[in-house]
Amino acid sequence: MIDALYIAASGLQGSQAQIDTISNNLANLQTPGFKQSHVSFANVAALSPAQVQQDASAEGKDAGIEVLGTRAVFTEGALVQSGNPLDLAIHGQGFLEIVDAGGNHIYTRDGQLHVDNEGYLATVTGNRLADGIQIPPDARSVSVGSDGRITALLGDDTQATELGQIQLATFASPEGLKQVDGNAFVPTEQSGDPTLGHPQDAGYGTIAQGMVEQSNVDMVQSMTSLVLAQRAYQLNARVLQAADEILDTINNLRR
Known part of the structure; x- marks a missing residue:
């Protein structure tokens, strides 16, 4: 259950980075020569395949996603x-x-x-x-x-x-x-x-x-991606809340 907290936290951080990047793209929709940016992610496995075969425990190990950074997309604007x-x-x-x-x-x-x-x-x-x-x-x-x-x-x-x-x-x-x-x-x-x-x-x-070269930001695509990023943030927040409630229940059982 502790793993769920770490996974949800990494998901929140990744979703926030995505929201910030897309928001910046939309803010520069009318900026001449602006190039939109995308966020790069990587999955972080708590255990390697070899560790899984050995039935190793994932407790205390990182899991979820990692934000690798942002990169500009250099497609030509109109x-x-x-x-x-x-x-x-x-x-x-x-x-x-x-x-x-x-x-x-x-x-x-x-x-x-x-x-x-x-x-x-x-x-x-x-x-x-x-x-x-x-x-x-x-x-x-x-x-x-x-x-x-x-x-x-x-x-x-x-x-x-x-x-x-x-x-x-x-x-x-x-x-x-x-x-x-x-x-x-x-x-x-x-x-x-x-x-x-x-x-x-x-x-x-x-x-x-x-x-003048216009921004290469696609407003419809960016708005769609923004909605998806916001929903992902909400889902990760719910996972975090659910994990907290389960831990609270377990703690009360011990009493």
């Missing part, structure tokens, strides 16, 4: 037009490489860019592209090609000038990336180091100007 020429969506597997205030390189699919007060291309959070591309104050008709080349008309020029080319990053195992700041990621040992290349290179994807 690309929608924004009307802003500095909004860039990635069609493919690549990530934009940006640099935060601490000089750390982080990676995102959110290509909502603007020109900061020093002329650099930066994200809505103020982090600049690692490419260090600047847009001069007199630039007109800024264009970003599918290969990431940025051109513009400068001053009274009638011929476009190339201002730079955006690079994209890919990872050997993107599911190993660690999520930070909602829709940005940092490499881990599991993801491997980033490999940089240009849009249109094999495996990097292409750039779509004036487009």
